[in-house]
Amino acid sequence: MEAKSYLPSICPDCSASIRRGRASFEVNSGGPSLSKHADICDYCRLSILSQCAYNNSSPGERWLADPDYNLETDKERHGFQKTYSPILQITQAVGQSIKWPGLECPVQLSSYSGSHECLDRLRSWIDECQASHPTCNETMSPEGDNQPPLRLLDTGSLDMSPYPRLVDYPRANEETINYCALSYCWGSDGTNFITTRETLQQRTEKIGLADLPRGFQDAITITRKVGCRYLWIDAVCIIQHDKEDWEREACKMHSIYRNAYLVIAATSAPSPSNGIFSHRPLPVEFEVTMRHTNVKCQFEGRPIANHAFWNSISMVENPPKPQLHTRAWTLQERLMARRIIHFTQEELVFECLIHSRCECSGISRDRYGHQGGVETPLNFIQKLASVDPRNLNINSVERNSSIRRDTLTRSKDPSDRFSLWPSTIENTWFGIVSQYSSRRITVPDDRLPALAALARQFASPQTGKYLAGLWYAHLPSALFWSVQGPSKRPQLYRAPSWSWASVEGHIVFHHIKPVELPLKVLAAECIPAGSDTYGKVLEGYITVEGILHHVDIPPYRGQHLYALQLRRSGVPWALLLKRSERVEDAWERVGIDHIQPPDDDLLDRSLTTITIV
Numbered sequence: 001m002e003a004k005s006y007l008p009s010i011c012p013d014c015s016a017s018i019r020r021g022r023a024s025f026e027v028n029s030g031g032p033s034l035s036k037h038a039d040i041c042d043y044c045r046l047s048i049l050s051q052c053a054y055n056n057s058s059p060g061e062r063w064l065a066d067p068d069y070n071l072e073t074d075k076e077r078h079g080f081q082k083t084y085s086p087i088l089q090i091t092q093a094v095g096q097s098i099k100w101p102g103l104e105c106p107v108q109l110s111s112y113s114g115s116h117e118c119l120d121r122l123r124s125w126i127d128e129c130q131a132s133h134p135t136c137n138e139t140m141s142p143e144g145d146n147q148p149p150l151r152l153l154d155t156g157s158l159d160m161s162p163y164p165r166l167v168d169y170p171r172a173n174e175e176t177i178n179y180c181a182l183s184y185c186w187g188s189d190g191t192n193f194i195t196t197r198e199t200l201q202q203r204t205e206k207i208g209l210a211d212l213p214r215g216f217q218d219a220i221t222i223t224r225k226v227g228c229r230y231l232w233i234d235a236v237c238i239i240q241h242d243k244e245d246w247e248r249e250a251c252k253m254h255s256i257y258r259n260a261y262l263v264i265a266a267t268s269a270p271s272p273s274n275g276i277f278s279h280r281p282l283p284v285e286f287e288v289t290m291r292h293t294n295v296k297c298q299f300e301g302r303p304i305a306n307h308a309f310w311n312s313i314s315m316v317e318n319p320p321k322p323q324l325h326t327r328a329w330t331l332q333e334r335l336m337a338r339r340i341i342h343f344t345q346e347e348l349v350f351e352c353l354i355h356s357r358c359e360c361s362g363i364s365r366d367r368y369g370h371q372g373g374v375e376t377p378l379n380f381i382q383k384l385a386s387v388d389p390r391n392l393n394i395n396s397v398e399r400n401s402s403i404r405r406d407t408l409t410r411s412k413d414p415s416d417r418f419s420l421w422p423s424t425i426e427n428t429w430f431g432i433v434s435q436y437s438s439r440r441i442t443v444p445d446d447r448l449p450a451l452a453a454l455a456r457q458f459a460s461p462q463t464g465k466y467l468a469g470l471w472y473a474h475l476p477s478a479l480f481w482s483v484q485g486p487s488k489r490p491q492l493y494r495a496p497s498w499s500w501a502s503v504e505g506h507i508v509f510h511h512i513k514p515v516e517l518p519l520k521v522l523a524a525e526c527i528p529a530g531s532d533t534y535g536k537v538l539e540g541y542i543t544v545e546g547i548l549h550h551v552d553i554p555p556y557r558g559q560h561l562y563a564l565q566l567r568r569s570g571v572p573w574a575l576l577l578k579r580s581e582r583v584e585d586a587w588e589r590v591g592i593d594h595i596q597p598p599d600d601d602l603l604d605r606s607l608t609t610i611t612i613v
Helices: 012-020 031-038 042-055 061-065 116-132 200-205 214-225 243-250 253-259 329-336 377-385 394-401 414-420 425-437 449-458
Strands: 022-027 069-074 079-083 088-092 151-154 165-168 179-183 230-232 262-265 284-289 296-303 339-343 348-352 356-358 481-488 504-509 519-528 537-546 548-551 561-565 573-579 587-594 608-612
Touching: 042 088, 042 284, 042 296, 116 214, 116 339, 116 348, 165 200, 179 214, 179 253, 179 329, 214 230, 214 262, 243 253, 253 329, 253 449, 262 329, 329 425, 329 449, 425 449, 425 504, 481 587, 537 561, 548 573, 587 608
Parallel strands: 179 230, 179 262, 262 339
Antiparallel strands: 022 069, 069 079, 079 088, 088 296, 151 165, 151 230, 284 296, 339 348, 348 356, 481 504, 519 537, 537 608, 548 561, 561 573, 573 587
């Protein structure tokens, strides 16, 4: 007798997903909806049982408390994924007689990120990029600030000299020097392998591989595998505890990472001692009994990278960021790179100026309908900066950089609102600062230097001069920021009080335009602490003209505060100021708040010119 051909039962939502080839649909209140659908839909039941298998739990009340989440299926990716933590790629076990549409062909992932298969895949992605993307092969001309690093780590070769050593950048060679650059976390105590004045000579002679932390050893392996001889690591190539050497090389960060043949990101490692390579989580095996036929089917669920993070131009805060992306310095290292490989805990993720790739193929194609793959952050910023801001709106952004609305609206974090709808260069910068300020920084005094490379790349005639983390063209709107969560000002001067860099904490900008009441910026200036105009500052001021009045209302009564009023009606925003004890006849920013004017005759008041430091 001929065997029956069974198909899994499917609800309308899952059916629509499979017909589209890719889809994402939200299941409100998670558990109750899934439980209801699971009675009729084998796919919904599959989702529940996969998470239960991974978490070693049973379906039941736990699901009633779960938050909303997205469920995603993709025939081209041959997997089934849930935008939830963890994200599982679900595929049928090999040898199954009943085929589930969308889950037929598992993508085999290596169990170790340092395997030959993984490194060969990386090599193939680079080869594809080199052959197809002229933009990714361009480097900055060594002019002005675009200077190469002073030193590189010569990784040697197994057949010649297996020992790495520190060398001067080979300037006599007219050909382009291909080098890799490492992006990593120093760790809470910093790396234990650094170059100092005392060790410099020794480093130029020979460095024992065993003396290097595991992460640096892995970086050398990757560098050699992709066909490069040289590697740049800040701890090794910059003389530590040497102010002059650090300031000179820090000015080059934008060109060091932009010109690197490949940036190697130790994405999941909390410190160099942990290494770049890791063993991936093993897939979980589980069984689903088809509801109406009682046929048992075998599946595997493997954690994969959260594509919502890697596909988002706005670098969304939801879902949780990988370890490396909690560090302030690494934001510009990622955004400046023309090619970067992320060694995540689950899989490799490759980004270049044109597209992104991952091992499970989840982002290896045009997910949002525009040719050439997802828009990468650096490509987006470069294109945005080239657009005339007078003509810049969401439609022109789409025309000029192939960005679609659905690409820009994936985050639900309120702090992302400026990067989600980057209708102006101003708002895009606000979004970058908001993302940057939410990250950790080991040395608080590096708050401006750690963003300097990105600021230098962002600078254009449209932005005007750089002012301690803000742009002249964005004033006065750039003054209207607040701190989300805990904050404090450093004891030692770091930046003018009107700059977000003067405080510690997550910065959120408020889209406030002065209306009804005049507020005019007359002058603004910052004095750099060194040769880098995008780095640390010694002093800064802004001179403004507006309507100033004393604040004598709770909770500010008796604090001798003044309000620079921005609005009279609607939400009465005002910039809160106090007289400066540091600079004579000057004011300092305290914050912003809703301050109701004491009377209705503000328009009749005379304008006051003040200097804020």
